[in-house]
Amino acid sequence: MAKIIRRERLVPNLHLLEIEAPQVARKCKPGQFVIIMPDERGERIPLNIADWDSEKGTVTSVFLVVGTSTQKLSILRSGDEVPVYVGPLGKPAEIKKYGTVLCAGGCYGIGAVYPVARAMKKAGNKVISLIDVKANYLLYWEDKLKAVSDEFFVSSRDSYYDCKEFIPKVLKEVVKTTKIDRVISYGCTYLMYTCSEVTRPLGIKTIVSLNPIMLDGTGMCGACRVSIDKKTKFACVDGPDFDGHLVDWQELFSRRKSYFDDEIQSLCYWEKENFPKS
Amino acid sequence: MPDKTKQMPPELKASLRAGFNEAWRKELRKSLPVKERMKIRRQKMPERKPDLRNKHFKEVNFGLAVKNALKEAQRCLDCANPMCVMGCPVGIDIPAFIKLIEAGRFNDSARKLKETNSLPSICGRVCPQESQCEAVCNLKKATGVSVAIGNLERFAADFERDSGKVFIPKALPPTGKKVAIIGAGPAGLTVAGELVKKGHKVTVFEALHVAGGVLVYGIPEFRLPNKILRAEVEYLKRLGVKFEMNIVVGKTVSLKDLKSDGYDAFFIGTGAGLPHFMNIPGENLIGIYSANEYLTRVNLMRAVDFPEYDTPVFKGKRAAVLGGGNVAMDSARTAKRLGAEMSAIVYRRSRVEMPARAEEVHHAEEEGIEFHFLTTPIRYFGDDKNRVKAMECLRMRLGEPDSSGRRRPVPIKDSEFIMEVDLVIVAIGNSSNPLIGQTTPELEVGKWGNVEVDWDTMATNMEGVYAGGDIIRGGATVILAMGDARIAAAGMHKYLSSKK
Ligand SMILES: Cc1cc2nc3c(=O)[nH]c(=O)nc-3n(C[C@H](O)[C@H](O)[C@H](O)COP(=O)(O)OP(=O)(O)OC[C@H]3O[C@@H](n4cnc5c(N)ncnc54)[C@H](O)[C@@H]3O)c2cc1C
Ligand SMILES: Cc1cc2nc3c(=O)[nH]c(=O)nc-3n(C[C@H](O)[C@H](O)[C@H](O)COP(=O)(O)OP(=O)(O)OC[C@H]3O[C@@H](n4cnc5c(N)ncnc54)[C@H](O)[C@@H]3O)c2cc1C
Ligand code: SF4
Ligand code: FES
Numbered sequence: 001m002a003k004i005i006r007r008e009r010l011v012p013n014l015h016l017l018e019i020e021a022p023q024v025a026r027k028c029k030p031g032q033f034v035i036i037m038p039d040e041r042g043e044r045i046p047l048n049i050a051d052w053d054s055e056k057g058t059v060t061s062v063f064l065v066v067g068t069s070t071q072k073l074s075i076l077r078s079g080d081e082v083p084v085y086v087g088p089l090g091k092p093a094e095i096k097k098y099g100t101v102l103c104a105g106g107c108y109g110i111g112a113v114y115p116v117a118r119a120m121k122k123a124g125n126k127v128i129s130l131i132d133v134k135a136n137y138l139l140y141w142e143d144k145l146k147a148v149s150d151e152f153f154v155s156s157r158d159s160y161y162d163c164k165e166f167i168p169k170v171l172k173e174v175v176k177t178t179k180i181d182r183v184i185s186y187g188c189t190y191l192m193y194t195c196s197e198v199t200r201p202l203g204i205k206t207i208v209s210l211n212p213i214m215l216d217g218t219g220m221c222g223a224c225r226v227s228i229d230k231k232t233k234f235a236c237v238d239g240p241d242f243d244g245h246l247v248d249w250q251e252l253f254s255r256r257k258s259y260f261d262d263e264i265q266s267l268c269y270w271e272k273e274n275f276p277k278s
Numbered sequence: 279m280p281d282k283t284k285q286m287p288p289e290l291k292a293s294l295r296a297g298f299n300e301a302w303r304k305e306l307r308k309s310l311p312v313k314e315r316m317k318i319r320r321q322k323m324p325e326r327k328p329d330l331r332n333k334h335f336k337e338v339n340f341g342l343a344v345k346n347a348l349k350e351a352q353r354c355l356d357c358a359n360p361m362c363v364m365g366c367p368v369g370i371d372i373p374a375f376i377k378l379i380e381a382g383r384f385n386d387s388a389r390k391l392k393e394t395n396s397l398p399s400i401c402g403r404v405c406p407q408e409s410q411c412e413a414v415c416n417l418k419k420a421t422g423v424s425v426a427i428g429n430l431e432r433f434a435a436d437f438e439r440d441s442g443k444v445f446i447p448k449a450l451p452p453t454g455k456k457v458a459i460i461g462a463g464p465a466g467l468t469v470a471g472e473l474v475k476k477g478h479k480v481t482v483f484e485a486l487h488v489a490g491g492v493l494v495y496g497i498p499e500f501r502l503p504n505k506i507l508r509a510e511v512e513y514l515k516r517l518g519v520k521f522e523m524n525i526v527v528g529k530t531v532s533l534k535d536l537k538s539d540g541y542d543a544f545f546i547g548t549g550a551g552l553p554h555f556m557n558i559p560g561e562n563l564i565g566i567y568s569a570n571e572y573l574t575r576v577n578l579m580r581a582v583d584f585p586e587y588d589t590p591v592f593k594g595k596r597a598a599v600l601g602g603g604n605v606a607m608d609s610a611r612t613a614k615r616l617g618a619e620m621s622a623i624v625y626r627r628s629r630v631e632m633p634a635r636a637e638e639v640h641h642a643e644e645e646g647i648e649f650h651f652l653t654t655p656i657r658y659f660g661d662d663k664n665r666v667k668a669m670e671c672l673r674m675r676l677g678e679p680d681s682s683g684r685r686r687p688v689p690i691k692d693s694e695f696i697m698e699v700d701l702v703i704v705a706i707g708n709s710s711n712p713l714i715g716q717t718t719p720e721l722e723v724g725k726w727g728n729v730e731v732d733w734d735t736m737a738t739n740m741e742g743v744y745a746g747g748d749i750i751r752g753g754a755t756v757i758l759a760m761g762d763a764r765i766a767a768a769g770m771h772k773y774l775s776s777k778k
Contacts, residue, residue, distance in 0.1 A: 002524075023530050037487065043579070043588040068588050084487045086524040215579070215589075218485050218526055218713065220551035221571035225562055232555065232562060237713070251562055254664035258564045262590035269585035 002085035005058050007076045010140040013065050014108065015074050017047070022057030024087045030115035031093025031209060031241050034059065035217040037084035038072035045069045046214045046236070048186070049088060050111030059087070062111030062140075068266045089217045090240045093119070093207065099181035101125040102174065103149075104167060104195050106132035109187020110141055112209065116184050118148040125181075126150045130174065132167040132191060134158075168194045180204050185244065189252060196244030206244040210235045212255055227251050290369050297374045298358060306377055307356050318353045320423045321346040328644035332614050335499040335582060338641055339403075342426075347433040351380035354425045357416050362427060365414040368761040370394045372411060376430055388438035389445050391431060396468040396760060399439060399506050400493060402432025404604075405757050406635045439509055446516060450477035455774045458483060458541040460527045460714065463491020465547035465747030465759040465766075467510065470519045472767035478774060481520040481541075483527050488578060491549050492748075493756070495578040496570070498608050500615070501638075528717035533743065542777060543742045543770045546729055547763065550708040550748035556600070560658030561704075565592055565666040569605045569705035576612055594701025597621045598669065600655065601705035602632035603753075607639060609703040610647045618701065622648035624655065626674050626687045652676070652687065656694070658702070668698050708753045726752055735769030736762055742777075744770050 006018040024034060033046045047061040065074045076082070093116045101120045105113035110131050121127045129149040133139045135158045146152050155170040174180070175198070183206040185195035192208040199206045212235050215223040219237035226235050227248035233239065297303065324340040325331075331338055342350060354376040362372040370391060378387035391398040407413075407428035415424035438444055455478045459466045462484035474480045488494050490507040515521070525531060533544060553568035555561055572591065575581040579589035597613035599606045602625035614621040623642070625632060628651045632639060643649070652674040659668045673693035676685035715723040722730045722739040729738055729745040736744045746762030748754055 023525070027530060041580075041587045084524055086485065086487075086526060087530065089526070089529060215571060215574060216486065218529075218551070220553070220711070221574055222553050222555065222568040223571045225555075227562060232557070251664070255562065255564060257663075259590045262584065266585045266588055266590065270588075 001081045001083060004076050004078050004080045004082070006078050007073070007080075009074075010062065011138045014062060014138070014140065015065065016050075016060060016062055016111070017073060017076070018058050018060045019082070019085055020057060021059050021085055021087075024059050024085070025052045025054045025057050028052040028054070028059060028088045028115075029092030030095065030119045032088035032090050033217075033240060034061065034085060034087030035089060035214070036061075036073070036082055038069050038076070038082055040083055042072060042083075043069045044084060044215060044217065046089070046211070046217055048108065048112035048209065050108075050114055052115075060111075062108045064108045067263045068270050071267065071270065086217070090236055091238070093184070093209075093241050095119045095123050097124045099125065100128065100179060102128045102130060102171070102180045102183045104130045104132070104171065104183060104185040104187075104191070106167060106187035106191040109185075109191065109209070110139075110145070113184060113186040114141060114144055114148070116186070117145060120184070121148045121150075128174065128178065128180070129153070130155065130167060130170060132156075132187070166194070167191060168198045171195060171198045175199070175202060175204065182207065183244075185209075189249075189256060192244060193247075193249045193253075196247070196249075200245050207241050208244040208247065209240045210242055210247065210252065211240070212252060213258060226255075286364060287369075290363070294360065294363060294371055294373075297371060298356070302381065303356060303374075303377055306380060310352060312355055315353055315355055316417070316421055318349060320353065320426055321350040321429075323426070323429050325641075328641075328646070331500065332611070332645040335615060337503050338500050341436055342429055342433045347379055347430060348382070350426050350430055351376050353417060354380070355417055359416075361414040361416050362411040362425070365411040367410065367755075367757045368394050368764065370411075370431075372427055375434060376425065376427070379430055379434055384434055384437040385441060385443055385445070387434040391434060392445075394764075395431075395757075396471050396764070397464060397510060397756070398431050399435035400464065400502065400510070401757055401760070402428050402430075402435055403502050403506075404497065404635075404755075406755065408636045410757075439506075444509075444513060446513075447475055449475055449518065452479070453477040453774065455479065455543070455777070456541045457481070457543050457545070457770065457774070458536045459545045459547065461485075461491060461547040461549055461747075461749075462489035462511075462521065463547055463549050463747060463759065464493060464756045465549075465749075465763040466491070466545060467514060468760045468763035469545045469547065469744075469746070469767045469770070471514055471517065472764060473770060474514070474517045474519050476771050478771075479520075480518070481522055483522045483525045483531070485524070485526040486578065487523050489521055489523070491547075495574045496605065496608070498573065498577055498612055500611070501608065526713070528713045533714075533718050533740075543774055544744065545763075545766055545770065546714055546738070546743065546745040546749055547747045547759070548711040548714055548749045550751075550753045551711040552709045552727070553704070554707045554709065555704055556655070556706065558655060558657050560660060560666070560669075563658050563660040563666040564664055565594065565700055566658065566702040566704065567592075569599075569601070569609045569703050570708065572609055572703045573605075573612065576616070582616070591616070592701050593617050594699070595619050596699045597701040597703065598624050598655075598697060598699045599703045599705055600624050601707070602627065602634060603705065603707075604634045604638055605753075606703075606705040607634045607642050607647075609705050611642055611645055613701060613703065614645055614647060620648060621646075622650055624650045624653050624671065624697075626652065626654040627684060628652055628676060631684045650697075654687070654689070655697075655702075665700065666702055667700060668696050669702065670694055671697055708748075710749050710752055714749075728752055734765070735772075736766035737769055737773075742773060
């Protein structure tokens with residue numbers, strides 16, 4: 001059992017979850033994830049670690065509400081408990097002095113990329129943060145990210161910010177004027193894919209944090225297999241960070257949709273149970 | 279691995295002899311002549327009907343009724359030279375426990391079993407008795423049909439549990455020593471039980487949220503009901519064993535952390551949790567699972583009860599299971615129960631080479647599982663949604679024996695054919711769990727990722743660190759895991775006692 005310290009809505013559909021987990025907090029490294037099960041009947045789902053406090057003994061994630069498990073998480077209150085919280089899992093992100101590192105995040109990846117940006121900065125890199133949001137009111141953690149970035153860009157699809165472009169367009173502009181040594185892209189699969197496609201012709205090494213469906217998260221089942229350079233890897237133990245130019249993206253897209261119909265059925269079932277009148 | 283052509287250790291021989299000579303055993307032997315005993319037919323294990331049971335997950339075998347157990351126990355000749363004990367990997371005093379049943383002393387029988395086997399209700403259900411104790415039973419030599427040793431073992435253990443009079447041994451006075459067990463599979467649970475009884479403080483660390491290892495996430499409910507395992511874990515808790523769940527040793531804490539937390543000795547029982555795939559084209563299509571994933575979804579995550587439980591699993595109409603072991607049988611029978619019209623074992627060798635327990639193969643056949651021998655897939659085809667829809671197979675024939683002594687399958691040229699499938703479960707084996715090895719560089723591991731041990735004590739190359747079960751053997755059996763565990767527990771106790 002792990003206790004919820006804080007669960008709050010950051011922006012519509014995106015929530016922050018801070019959990020009491022002193023052992024996990026002591027071991028966390030940027031780029032790692034945890035597995036959480038919202039209740040006794042729940043699924044084990046992976047969430048990236050977005051921040052942690054080893055003294056207080058807490059670990060923070062940011063999650064997007066997409067289906068049953070994340071719905072269940074989104075109604076937890078401080079003081080509630082979850083039956084499973086295990087981590088930190090996966091290999092940590094490779095942190096080194098590369099020169100200029102561009103951290104591109106979108107959706108839950110804005111939170112997830114934050115500890116990587118912070119560590120890259122600490123390692124002596126020039127850090128450029130490039131955040132993608134669908135609309136200005138969906139931006140969160142701007143201050144946190146700005147504090148660890150030398151430059152900060154937002155790509156938004158409304159007119160609030162200067163640009164109205166999806167992240168690849170902005171990324172293309174940035175790489176024209178600045179020499180980038182490494183790109184880190186965290187967030188939804190499509191965002192990571194498009195960032196990798198932008199940097200591929202330019203030969204800029206691009207690291208992505210893959211999000212296949214997982215089960216145990218310890219290398220026991222193979223649910224999380226992804227093809228990297230035509231070889232099968234288990235994302236939970238060999239990753240989740242991989243070279244975006246070597247990923248078989250189509251396979252990942254289709255495998256993530258494995259249970260599409262079941263997921264809808266599951267959510268309907270849960271809604272009926274919890275909101276019988278709706 | 280240790281030499282299998284073993285001699286009976288003198289202490290075991292002496293204790294068997296002492297039991298044999300006890301007055302009540304002599305009485306019992308006299309009560310019914312050998313000739314009469316040999317006339318009794320092997321008592322049938324009552325089972326659920328195949329065409330009904332293949333639609334749900336209730337346990338197939340009901341267990342022997344008291345009167346049948348008494349009859350079956352009479353069949354045992356109480357031999358002066360009990361070959362069955364030689365066939366048992368942990369040397370259970372088989373005639374002693376069987377004669378206690380014959381005498382009606384069922385709880386004593388269970389206690390007798392527990393002197394050498396910590397988990398008799400489990401072994402009674404899942405051991406491959408027909409190739410161990412029952413294979414060498416003298417009655418089999420004489421009449422062709424062995425004593426049903428496994429069924430009797432299960433009977434005694436179940437009787438004790440259901441009687442609510444499970445014997446709680448008095449723990450020895452606290453030694454002040456702390457032991458960390460890594461992995462709550464049969465190996466880890468056995469070491470925990472042995473050492474807590476010696477007065478050590480024992481904590482089990484487990485990565486998953488339920489204790490039991492493969493016994494909970496792998497072996498299905500219809501073969502080993504969960505409540506049996508829960509009872510074993512409850513028993514250990516009552517003895518004072520502490521369980522720390524959701525801890526991945528090597529990730530959440532390291533061996534070193536545990537050492538600085540004051541643990542004096544360690545047992546690594548992390549099992550064989552790395553599934554093999556065949557590395558053939560199309561293997562990552564949707565609908566192709568490792569047996570570990572498939573069985574974990576159904577058993578541990580309870581996908582059978584979807585959508586009440588959140589974890590889904592594919593309920594294929596045409597399922598192919600690759601492999602010929604217990605894991606393959608469990609997968610095929612599970613697929614059938616989840617509604618597959620066709621559920622087939624696809625095995626590259628022939629029937630006789632199948633490593634599964636005979637009873638499982640028999641039950642699978644009764645339940646309508648198809649068997650395709652001498653067949654191996656070479657690639658998969660998917661539909662427009664990347665879901666598997668067919669696999670191309672190749673026929674094989676048997677060639678010369680390989681290193682395992684089994685005849686090697688050789689492909690037959692131009693024998694390709696297509697099998698339509700929408701669910702494939704790969705059950706071709708697992709290797710040792712690599713996690714601890716990777717995160718504990720000092721630990722010596724072999725070529726296959728298996729932890730290396732001294733087979734007399736199960737000590738690894740690191741002081742105070744012991745290992746046993748599938749982590750040192752690759753995929754093996756419950757009884758071997760438990761046997762290792764008992765040797766390790768003895769080694770660890772000796773080590774702890776010598777430590778100031
Ligand atoms: C290493 C890793 C880190 C992740 N980090 C985050 C994060 O920090 N924040 C966040 O919001 N999301 C993260 N995800 C994705 C997150 O796990 C899924 O969104 C979540 O499991 C959806 O569960 P659900 O029941 O709410 O939705 P569902 O209705 O079950 O599924 C919606 C979609 O989520 C994906 N999904 C479903 N089940 C799983 C599963 N068991 N594992 C992974 N993906 C699944 C599928 O693509 C599916 O189509 C991460 C995934 C991975 C693999
Ligand atoms: C489907 C199936 C059917 C089988 N049928 C039979 C049968 O009929 N008869 C038979 O004798 N054998 C059978 N076996 C084999 C038998 O189950 C195993 O040999 C036995 O369980 C091995 O026991 P173990 O304790 O070594 O490992 P496991 O049972 O694998 O347990 C290891 C435990 O360690 C945990 N763990 C792993 N890594 C870590 C870590 N880093 N930190 C903390 N915990 C960790 C795992 O989660 C697991 O709970 C079957 C196996 C399977 C998969
Ligand atoms: S060999 Fe068979 S008959 Fe003899 S003691 Fe063992 S179980 Fe009984
Ligand atoms: S999630 Fe099971 S192996 Fe990665």
